[in-house]
Every structure is written in structure tokens, then in C-alpha cells.
Amino acid sequence: MTTAQTASPARLLDRAARGDESAFAEFYDTAAGPVLAIAAGILRDPASAEQVTREVLLEIWRKAGRHPAREGTMAWVLTIAHQRAVERVRYERGARGPAPQALEFAPLYELTELQRRSIVLAYYSGFTAREVSAALNTPIPEVAAGMRDGLLRLRAALLGGGAA
Structure with a gap:
């Protein structure tokens, strides 16, 4: 094997999957550097970014035999890094709960209950649209439309145009 082939992330993971x-x-x-950069950009805390980097690389070691084809290996790794960093943010936000001012701020602009609750869950608790849908027992398209309309109302109110 040539040095270029040996240095390929896909080939390295192939060998690692066989115990090398x-x-x-x-x-x-x-x-490690690119994974840390992704994690640090999302987490903004060096210690958390380093911990996520270690967790991601351990996960890659365990999944080494399941990586995608050559060109997609680093994209796969960085996607995992991004997902784990976002999960950490959501976990930390969820553990703290929504910011108290968020619960008071939204009703000032006469949002519907669906709009207010969807926005609070998504932006202050870090829920995905699917999680908001499940929490509110409302179909995803209705949740998405409610968030969009609510954000437009908030924007109009904040820019001095009143409720949209």
C-alpha cells in the first residue's frame, strides 16, 4: 500500500475495525482536530467540547466497521460530532428548563397558545419539531406553521409593527 492509501480515513477505519x-x-x-472544532463551535465551552470529542472518537472506534465509503468517511465523522454536540446543548437546556422570561415575553405579543408553547419548547428547551409535536399532541405541519406564524408575529412586534 502506498502512503496516500494508508492515510485515507476510510482505509484507516477499515484496519481499525480489524483491531489495528x-x-x-x-x-x-x-x-480529532476537526471533531473538536465542530464541538467547540456549537458548545462554546472548551471542557464540554473536549468531552464530546472523546465520546465521538470512542463511538467511531466502536463503529469503525460501519463507516461509509471512502469519500464520505470524514463527513460521517463530522456529522456524528455535530449531532453529539447538539444533543449535549439540548440536554443541558432541557435540564435547566425554559428561561422564565421566555414564558412571560411571548404572551405580550398575543401569540396563540400553540405558537407560544411551540416556540418556548423549540427555542428555550431545545426540542425538535417532532418532540414539540409529541409534547403538544399536535401534527408536525401544524406545529411548524404555528412556530413560523408566531415568529413572524414576534418579529413584527419587535420591529414596531404590532402583531402581524
């Missing part, structure tokens, strides 16, 4: 720890060490050296 030195191949994973080489992969780690290649991927």
Missing part, C-alpha cells in the same frame, strides 16, 4: 490500534491512532490524529 495503530491505524485508529493515526485516524485519531487526523480526525
Whole structure:
């Protein structure tokens, strides 16, 4: 094998999947920086970003045999990094609950109950549209429309145009 082939992230993970720890060490050296950059950009806390980086690379080690084709390997790794960092943000926000001022702010602009609750769950608690839908027992399209309309109303009110 040539050096270029050996250095390919896909080939390194192929070897790592067969138990080659030195191949994973080489992969780690290649991927750790980009994974940390993704995590740090989302988390804004160096310690949390480093912890997510370690967790992601451990997950990659465990899944080494299931990585996508050559060109997609680093995209796969960075997608996992992004997902884990976002999950951490959602977890931390959810653990703290919605900001108290969020619950008071939205009704000032005469939002419907669906609009207010959807926005609070999505933007202050970090829920996905699917999670908001489940929490409110409302179909996803209705939740999405409610959030869109509510955000338009908030925007109009904040820009001095009153409720839209």
C-alpha cells in the first residue's frame, strides 16, 4: 500500500475495525482536530467540547466497521460530532428548563397558545419539531406553521409593527 492509501480515513477505519490500534491512532490524529472544532463551535465551552470529542472518537472506534465509503468517511465523522454536540446543548437546556422570561415575553405579543408553547419548547428547551409535536399532541405541519406564524408575529412586534 502506498502512503496516500494508508492515510485515507476510510482505509484507516477499515484496519481499525480489524483491531489495528495503530491505524485508529493515526485516524485519531487526523480526525480529532476537526471533531473538536465542530464541538467547540456549537458548545462554546472548551471542557464540554473536549468531552464530546472523546465520546465521538470512542463511538467511531466502536463503529469503525460501519463507516461509509471512502469519500464520505470524514463527513460521517463530522456529522456524528455535530449531532453529539447538539444533543449535549439540548440536554443541558432541557435540564435547566425554559428561561422564565421566555414564558412571560411571548404572551405580550398575543401569540396563540400553540405558537407560544411551540416556540418556548423549540427555542428555550431545545426540542425538535417532532418532540414539540409529541409534547403538544399536535401534527408536525401544524406545529411548524404555528412556530413560523408566531415568529413572524414576534418579529413584527419587535420591529414596531404590532402583531402581524
